[in-house]
Amino acid sequence: MEFPTIQQSLFVLFMSYVMKWLMPKLMALLKGDKKTVEIHEKEWKKDVVYLYQFPRSPRMPNMSPYCLKLETWLRANDIKYEVRQTWTQRSSKGQLPFIELNGEQIADSQLIINALSRKFNKGDTETLNxxxxxxxxxxxRLIECSFTNAVGVFKYLDHLPDLISGETTGLKWIPKLVTDMAAMFMKxxxxxxxxxxxxxxxxxxxxIEQARLDIQAIADVMGKNKFVLGDEPxxxxxxxxxxxxxxxxxxxDNILKRMVRNEFPTILDHMExxxxxxxxxxxxxxxA
Ligand SMILES: N[C@@H](CCC(=O)N[C@@H](CS)C(=O)NCC(=O)O)C(=O)O
Structure with missing residues (x-):
């Protein structure tokens, strides 16, 4: 095992000090003034969705479950949209994704999909009893309120340094020492x-058992369907x-990946x- 040099240890100590001071200021800046919602796209085109989300990852179009869900839904529903990639902007609710549509901001993937379903007549009510x-x-809700806790443990806590490394986020120019330290602060x-x-x-x-029960419940509802509730998504x-x-x-590798691959072929097929x-x-x- 290699021990860090004195310079490396001093650097880590110094950076911990700076981060401790900087983080609350940065978070306040990111959250912004909640009362006035700034519209970033000043020259907006009518009925075009401007989608604000995290930048692309070298591994997947978006590392955020909510951004990937929303962009996939926009594609599936043939809604005209333009991506605005951002690390720093946040919605009035302090999160990503958010959209701007006809000069108005809508935040939260669930609320966005509901609003767009109404606006463009794309709702599930037509096709589901x-x-x-x-x-x-x-x-x-099982996925986003229950299973998401298992994601918190098995994807985030178990693998935080790998998850926020340049290899995964695309920010390859950030030294590993810095992303490792950021992981230490986020944990x-x-x-x-x-x-x-x-x-x-x-x-x-x-x-692990709770995660398995959640996935099993989804697989049970899906049965032999191609999608959760039938042959169309x-x-x-x-x-x-x-x-x-x-x-x-x-x-x-991570526990959830292994579980899906080894125990839930229908869920794996669904994803593919x-x-x-x-x-x-x-x-x-x-x-890139
Ligand atoms: N309920 C929200 C959840 C969105 C969410 O949790 N976004 C995370 C990223 S995955 C976020 O923006 N966190 C704040 C941050 O990263 O500063 C939605 O469906 O849009």
């Missing part, structure tokens, strides 16, 4: 969130694809079907 609508909502925040939610208090075996399919593709196509159908040009949308 009431009981299917209920199942769709239940699976959608407690994620741990606190998972602890407050309760999932973080489970044993590892219990967490609905909004819930985009939620599923966004969440699963963003851990499955990562360049490193979604990718083939809506991202035939996947490789053209990866960062």
């Amino acid at each position: 009431q009981s299917q609508m209920g199942a769709a909502r239940a699976i959608d 407690p925040t994620i741990e606190q969130k998972l602890h407050a939610q309760g999932f973080g208090r489970l044993t590892r075996e219990e967490q 609905h909004t819930v399919d985009f939620t599923l694809f966004g969440q699963f593709a963003t851990f499955y196509y990562l360049p490193f 079907r979604m990718k083939e159908r809506f991202w035939p040009d996947w490789n053209d949308h990866l960062a």
Whole structure:
């Protein structure tokens, strides 16, 4: 094992000090003034969606489940959109993705899809009966409110340095020492969130079991269907694809990837079907 040099140790100490001072200021800047919503696209074209999201990754068109879900949905529904890649801008809710449409901001992928469904007449209500609508909502929330805790542990906590390394984010010019340090700072925040939610208090075996039960529930509802609720995709399919593709196509192995690959062939097929159908040009949308 190689020990860090004195210069490296001093650099890490110095950077920890700077980061501790800088992070709250940076976060305040990113969150911005919530009362006035600034429209970035001043010369907007009517009915064109301006999609603000994280920049492309060398591994997938977007590393954020919510950004990938929304962009895939826009493609599937033939809605005219332009991507605005950003590391620093955030919505009035302090997150990505958000859109601007006809001079107005809409934030949160779920609210965006609902608003666009109404605006462009693309809703699921035409094609799903009431009981299917209920199942769709239940699976959608299972993915983003329950399964997302397992993602928090097995994708983020287990692999944070790999996840935010230049190889995965595309920011290859940032030294590994710096991304490793950033990972060190981010870890407690994620741990606190998972602890407050309760999932973080489970044993590892219990967490794995919960993840497996969630995926099993989705597979059970899907049965032999091509998509969650039949032979055509609905909004819930985009939620599923966004969440699963963003851990499955990562360049490193992880528990969830193994679980899907070894135990849930229908979910794996679903992901590949979604990718083939809506991202035939996947490789053209990866960062260099
Ligand atoms: N419910 C939101 C979740 C969006 C979300 O969690 N976005 C994360 C990235 S995956 C985010 O913007 N976090 C704040 C940050 O990175 O500064 C949605 O569906 O859009």
